[in-house]
Amino acid sequence: METFGIDFKELPVKGNTRKRLYGSVELDRIKEHIRKFKEVGFNHLVAISCIDWIDDGKFEVVYHLWSYEELVDIFLSVMIDRDNPSLQSVKELFPQAETYEREMHEMFGVYFDGNDRLTEFILEDWDGPPPMRKDFDTKKYAEERFYSVPPVGDVDEGV
Amino acid sequence: MKEYELFIGPQHVGITGNFMVHLTLEGDTVVSAEAHPGYLHRGFEKLMERRDWSMNVALIPRICVPEPDVNEAAYAMAVESLMGWDIPERAKYIRTIVLELARISAYLLAIGGYAGTIGLYTAPQWMMGDRDYILDLFEELTGARVYHIFIFPGGVRWDIPDGFEERVKKVMDYLESRLQLYDELLFKNEVFFRRAPNIGVIPKDKAVEWGVTGPNLRACGYDYDVRRLDPYAAYEEMDFDVISYPDSVKGFDILSDGCDCYARMVVRRVELQESIKIIRQAVDNLPPGEVTLKRPNPLAWKVPKGYAYARVESSKGEYGYFVVSNGGKNPYRVHVRGPSYTHGINVIETILKGSNIADVSPIMFSLDICPPDIER
Amino acid sequence: MSIVKPFKALQHLFKKPHTVRIPYQEHTDITGLPVPTERYRGFHSNDIQKCIGCQLCGRVCPANAITYEKFENVESKIKLRPVVDYGRCCYCGFCVDVCPTKSLKLTPRYELVSPNIKDFKFIPTAEIAGKDDKAISMSEVLFSPKDYKPSE
8 A cells, every 4th residue: 555655553443344544744745645645546535523632732633534445544634733723625626525624614713725615504693712622611601601590499389 | 587595494394304405496496505504513522522431322322313323333332442342242243233223223214204205105104103113122122212322332231131032033024024015105106216216316436526425325336335344243244235226136127327316215125125134144143151341430431542433334324433532531532423414415515406396305315314413 | 007006005994003092002012022121211219228328320420410318217327318300310321330239220110290390309219119000109209308217
């Protein structure tokens, strides 16, 4: 299997059977690596995920590809800065990547260059910070915003 | 002609669940379509970061409503990868039986739903009645009818009760006798032959690039199935065929080239028979032994650092869980990859252009879109 | 040929219907076994004398449904016993798996109808487990430790 100069390490697998390989790529070469892997046979984009490492001050974006001929998974991981996150879009190679990028823009605040459809997707009329980041406290937000119902036992008799 | 807009809204008989499609029409023909999810967002990925590894098993089946066992199986396999556990043989066979029973009940819902959109309302009523016998089997084995909470990392929770094998065989004999009735009612019906072929066609050379998986991809002619390409549980020892159109469907007329509503429905009907075959083999060859490894203390269970991904073949496509741990008591990040994420938004917006308005509902039901796993 | 065959479905008009009229008929599965079986996960039952008050069930509950109240005439060192809020319980059974003395169990009884919201938060006792009736009545459950009378 061609590796194009990336140093892959194997992830542990129990339950399923095939190999899973994980490698890191620099920010300015990620799109051409995805294009090279797609031409070799990795033409199924499984998912694009984002992980918030708040202690290091970085986001990690993982592109997951699978090949039906060689039966191997590869994970290409890119580290970007947490204060001003932006990446190039891969919409021309895989049309379904538009949906994954819309969700990451809404939930984490990452900007994708080349995707002109970064509008609201799941949350409606949302005016707070991006909710999936680690410094967003859901309990505090709910207590400040919504009218709270007292627990059972403190209400008056009747319904 | 002038154009007008139509909102097929979140409470509608022609949509599978809570989902909205915004159409722009010119006369009877659709000019453009836009999908609006977001009515079922419950925030599962953020909720899972505040609970322990074993408390999450009670939360996870609630992501996908028609077929909850695939969630439990994928999460259990991902956690076992990180811990390095090998589960006993008897647990693998019991997991296979539970997953195949869930697949049959989800196929009955899908085929019944499609028949309702072309006007045949007898088929959904019969199929919901037959699905009830499968839910009774689940209740005897696991203790609940819909949300089972049975597959746990390390094995399954309890062993099978006495007399369970004869009851499973009786239900399988009953279902096989009903398949002939379904053929006469729906699959050899003249109305089905006129309304299903060449509707909702996905171009064959672009299907894999668009992210189509599961029975929809097998209807295009590719014979890709996760149970054969990346086997899990006890599927390596089972003898079954992978059904693709038009090579492996026997007994049904070939009316089109593939990738349309007719092919998708016929593939699901033939796979019902393969699932019944797998359950019979698993029940006859159950190995003896234990059903679970020794479970750790749930209040002090730490999983080592790493990344893991597990995939399962559900009745709608490829279902996957990507779990990231940093050595603590709670998961650090869980990403759920549902099969309807690609089918429900990008594929629908491209296929519905140029079709008749009466074909919008049959196309959506034949792709089997499940809105809870788009916006978990 | 394929236009006439679907009319064969009309013969089902004269067969026995599939519906089961509960509670006039008994609900069984395809072989005659009455459902729900004994593994069904319904309301809790707890033996007040056998329970030792270790509070593990409350720490493991994923829905935070269990709180505790102090009892008087019990013999264990910690005198707290669990109170379950059935508006929050999800009937998963983790509290049963973790109980060290096996005094907390789940019974196949599931019916409770009441116009008063306070009836849905009660202290389960050992009497709930023995009956066959699917519906719970208010005389079988405790609402406060003062009502507890140790039986012989």
